[in-house]
Amino acid sequence: MIEYRTLRVALLGAGSVGSQVARLLLENREELAARSGADLQLVGIAVRNLDAKRDVELPRELYTTDAETLIVGADIVIELMGGIEPAKTYILQALNAGADVITGNKALLAEHGAEIFGAAEQVGAEVYYEAAVAAAIPIIRPLRDSLAGDNIKRILAIVNGSTNYILDRMDRFGDSMADAQKTAFELGFLEADPTLDVEGYDAAQKATLLASLAFHSSVPASGVHREGISQITPEQIQAAKDAGYVIKLLAIAERITDEDGTEGVSARVYPALVDRNHPLASVHGGNNAVFVEAEAAGPLMFYGAGAGGVQTASAILGDLVSAARRHVAGGPGLGESTHADLPLLPIGSVTTKYQISLLVTDRPGVLARIAxxxxxxxxxxxxxxxxxxxxxEDDATGTATLVIGTHAAREAALQATVEALTASEDTQAVVSVLRVEGAE
Known part of the structure; x- marks a missing residue:
């Protein structure tokens, strides 16, 4: 019989994800030992309330409210509490004690990733965060390991299932924004306060992580350009259909060159037009997908569930096996790669196509003047x-709606042009400006 080295695992948080991680860790302990080469012993679960109702029934003796004591002596700490504090304090305590950390806390890594990865590097520990971007979808390890010998050009990602569900309802079933949000809330896709999802904050945090990893540079969350979907209308959805597009909220990380020749990184989130023949156009419901364009490997897409307790637990346990294998093999952890140190370029440096919708006065020469x-x-x-x-009948003029598709242009030039269109006597209103993404 094989005798495995025992690794002590501390779990912080027993919500929908944490409780599933604990269940699977206990039920599959022997199988996980065979895969990792270590006996993974769950030594305790830190919670705020011992008597709270849990999704999964677990041995009561595992629960404790004393997280700090639980962390001491642990080889691997899994943080699934969410939020900034006390999660940040606990993670730093674990790293300073030499433990590896596994987390799905995108908000914490987006805001304080440099400090956390720096603390890990100082002691030779490692931070694993596969679940922080797209839950069950493997994307962190493919970017960090499988594509380490390639050059990533661009990432287009649907990383918020709530907004994808809403936009998909509007596109396929003709729902209004209000009706789609109501259905999303009733089905559990949307929180009572939808701001984090609908206004793009969640996707922006994930864009930070993707851009930093793909381009080996530190990308601060504060520098990510962010627009939400709250202003998308059925009319825009229909105009997109008429032009052969679907509207998706995209998190985009791209290596670009500014007009002055500066090479840098663009990280941005906004509702964009995607050609209906593009693989991302077929991502329906609450699913997520990450489309990677690599220099040698070409286009790759990773698709699946972007949320859910047991689905996210799959990614956490994958990280746990990786961490255990590292402990068995020995050696320092893999630190954050920022060697490229590319600057984060502003949204004005981006080049893409656009769809501009205008209300104009219908009179001779208006189209030529707009052009x-x-x-x-x-x-x-x-x-x-x-x-x-x-x-x-007594008015010689009417109103015309113009939907103009452009060739590729710089964002800065487009914004200046929109200001000129707004000021034109022919223009009654600039209804919307949407960017086209995924085109060559």
Missing amino acids: GILSDGGVSVETVQQTVQPGE
Whole structure:
């Protein structure tokens, strides 16, 4: 019979994910030992309330409210409490004691990742965070290990299932934003306060992690350009359909070059138009997907459940096996790679295509004048769709809706052009400006 080295595992948090991690760790202990080469002993679960109702029935003697004592002596600490504090304090305590840390805490890593990874490197420990970006979908290890010999050009990611569910309802079933949010809330896709999801904060935190890892540079969360989906209308959804697109909230990490030749990183989140033939267009419901464009490997897509207790637990246990194997093999942990040290470039440096929707006064020459404004701004027109709404009988003019598709242009040039369009006497309103992503 094989005798395995025992590794003590401390779990912080017993919510929907933590309770599933504990259950699977206890039920599959022998199998996990065979896979990792170590006997993984769950020594305790730190919780705030011993009497709270749990999703999974576990031995009561495992629970404790004394997290600090539990951390002492642990070889591996799994943090699933969420939030910034006390999670940050506990993680730093664990690292300073030489323990490896596994976490799914995207908000904490986005805001304080440099400090946490620095603490790990000082003591030769390692931080694992596969579950922090796309739950069950493996993306951290593929970027860090499998694609380590390649150059990543761009990542386009649907990493918030709530917003994908809402936009998918609007696109496939014709729901309004309010109705789609109501259904999402009833099904558990959306919290009572939807701000974190709907306004893109959750996706922006994940964009920080993806950009930092893919481009070996420190990308602060404060520098990620963020727009949410709350202003998306059924009319925009229909205009996208008419042009062959679907609207998705994308987290984008891209290596770009500014006009002055500066090479850097763009990290941004916004609702974007995706061609219906692109793989990301087929991501429905609450699912997530990460589309990676690599220099040698070409396009790759990782797809699956982006949330859920047992699904996220799968990623946590994968990290646990990796951490255990490192302990068995010995040697220092793998630190954060920031050797490229590329600057984070502003949104104005991004080049992409656009779809501009305008309400204009329907009178002779208006289309030519609008095209002239775009041309003067360095934005060339690729397509135009025009819908005319006649005026009253005693009015010689009506209103026209123009949906203009552009060729690729710099964001800075586009924004200046939109200001000029807004000021034009022909323009009644700039209804929307959406970016096109995923095109060559």
